[in-house]
Amino acid sequence: MIEPPYTPSPSRYDNGMCYRRAGRSGILLPALSLGLWQNFGSRQSFSKVCEMAHYAFDHGIVHFDLANNYGPEYGTAEENFGRLMERSFRPYRDELFIATKAGYDMWPGPYGNWGSRKYLMASLDQSLRRMKLDYVDIFYSHRYDPETPLEETLQTLVDIVRSGKALYVGLSRYPLEAARFAFDYLAARDVRCLLFQDRLNLFDRNPVESGVFDLSVAAGSGFIVFSPLAQGLLTGRYLDGIPAGSRMAEGRTLHSEVLDEAMLTRLRGLDDLARQRGQTLAEMALAWLLRDERITSVIVGASSTAQIEDNLRALKCLHFSDEELDRIERLIRG
Numbered sequence: 588m589i590e591p592p593y594t595p596s597p598s599r600y601d602n603g604m605c606y607r608r609a610g611r612s613g614i615l616l617p618a619l620s621l622g623l624w625q626n627f628g629s630r631q632s633f634s635k636v637c638e639m640a641h642y643a644f645d646h647g648i649v650h651f652d653l654a655n656n657y658g659p660e661y662g663t664a665e666e667n668f669g670r671l672m673e674r675s676f677r678p679y680r681d682e683l684f685i686a687t688k689a690g691y692d693m694w695p696g697p698y699g700n701w702g703s704r705k706y707l708m709a710s711l712d713q714s715l716r717r718m719k720l721d722y723v724d725i726f727y728s729h730r731y732d733p734e735t736p737l738e739e740t741l742q743t744l745v746d747i748v749r750s751g752k753a754l755y756v757g758l759s760r761y762p763l764e765a766a767r768f769a770f771d772y773l774a775a776r777d778v779r780c781l782l783f784q785d786r787l788n789l790f791d792r793n794p795v796e797s798g799v800f801d802l803s804v805a806a807g808s809g810f811i812v813f814s815p816l817a818q819g820l821l822t823g824r825y826l827d828g829i830p831a832g833s834r835m836a837e838g839r840t841l842h843s844e845v846l847d848e849a850m851l852t853r854l855r856g857l858d859d860l861a862r863q864r865g866q867t868l869a870e871m872a873l874a875w876l877l878r879d880e881r882i883t884s885v886i887v888g889a890s891s892t893a894q895i896e897d898n899l900r901a902l903k904c905l906h907f908s909d910e911e912l913d914r915i916e917r918l919i920r921g
């Protein structure tokens with residue numbers, strides 16, 4: 588069957604999406620971005636990939652977050668994104684902000700992992716080929732490599748921008764002192780870090796507690812959150828057991844041991860509070876992050892358009908009373 592050509596919604600910028608500035612830069616990003624870590628690779632049907640990506644774009648989600656090894660299998664989320672570019676997104680390339688990364692294991696041998704110049708340069712070339720792109724909007728060092736001299740990794744990021752293969756660069760999951768060095772190194776070469784990416788959610792405050800959040804804001808970098816829903820834990824998904832097909836049922840990156848009685852009590856309490864606010868638990872968890880204007884965007888994952896729809900509704904109410912915030916802290920402490 589010949590698929591009809593994709594025409595994006597004419598109201599994609601009037602659907603309630605808000606756009607936030609990434610630190611001290613010219614870039615505005617949607618408050619909600621879509622991550623393709625899971626559910627967009629070769630184990631997913633391509634029609635479902637198209638459905639979710641189109642739904643996102645139709646609702647003003649112009650930022651798609653990828654990495655070389657997203658799938659599963661490794662590389663296949665980028666391959667599917669390349670098919671999307673060819674089939675539907677190419678005419679809208681200048682409306683899209685596309686990210687990729689390298690830093691985790693990608694291919695065998697000594698040059699397919701971590702932070703060497705050899706790995707980062709080769710990986711970005713492969714990503715561009717898979718995604719059928721001439722350039723990405725942002726290329727990240729996906730993690731700090733304690734063995735490679737940091738100057739080598741960072742100079743590679745600078746050279747990548749100068750080569751035109753990425754417009755901006757970012758850092759993901761760097762510890763505080765490495766992040767401090769990196770912000771300074773990049774700024775001294777006029778290639779500032781556009782986005783610092785880290786995990787932050789109601790259960791995991793590490794970037795705030797470690798000081799890396801404040802540091803990145805002070806350095807003029809945007810701050811973009813991954814796993815804002817704790818991989819689905821902070822939603823209604825597991826309140827009545829572990830559904831077939833869920834991330835926890837697959838057990839690769841979210842394990843059923845976390846769902847003990849204490850966790851269920853927390854989740855039920857948070858769910859009650861969300862209902863009183865007129866939100867789902869997922870909406871409240873996202874709103875709790877986005878109430879802080881210094882957070883540029885939250886990258887959500889999804890396995891259906893209904894989940895994206897639910898998550899978009901979070902934008903309708905980002906306000907919390909002091910009493911609600913106190914109650915959240917009490918519920919989380921248990």
Ligand SMILES: NC(=O)c1ccc[n+]([C@@H]2O[C@H](COP(=O)([O-])OP(=O)(O)OC[C@H]3O[C@@H](n4cnc5c(N)ncnc54)[C@H](OP(=O)(O)O)[C@@H]3O)[C@@H](O)[C@H]2O)c1
Pocket residue numbers: 621622623624625626652653729759760784785812813814815816817818819820822823824832833834835869886887888889890891893894895897898
């Ligand atoms: N820089 C890094 O090192 C790094 C690490 C991890 C992730 N990331 C990026 O961040 C993105 C998001 O991470 P994540 O996927 O862990 O984020 P997440 O948003 O915390 O979790 C996404 C999962 O939660 C469930 N979900 C989402 N919305 C829901 C809703 N409204 N109701 C019920 N369930 C819902 C779905 O689970 P089911 O699949 O079970 O339906 C979905 O796959 C990734 O795709 C990636 O781009 C970056």
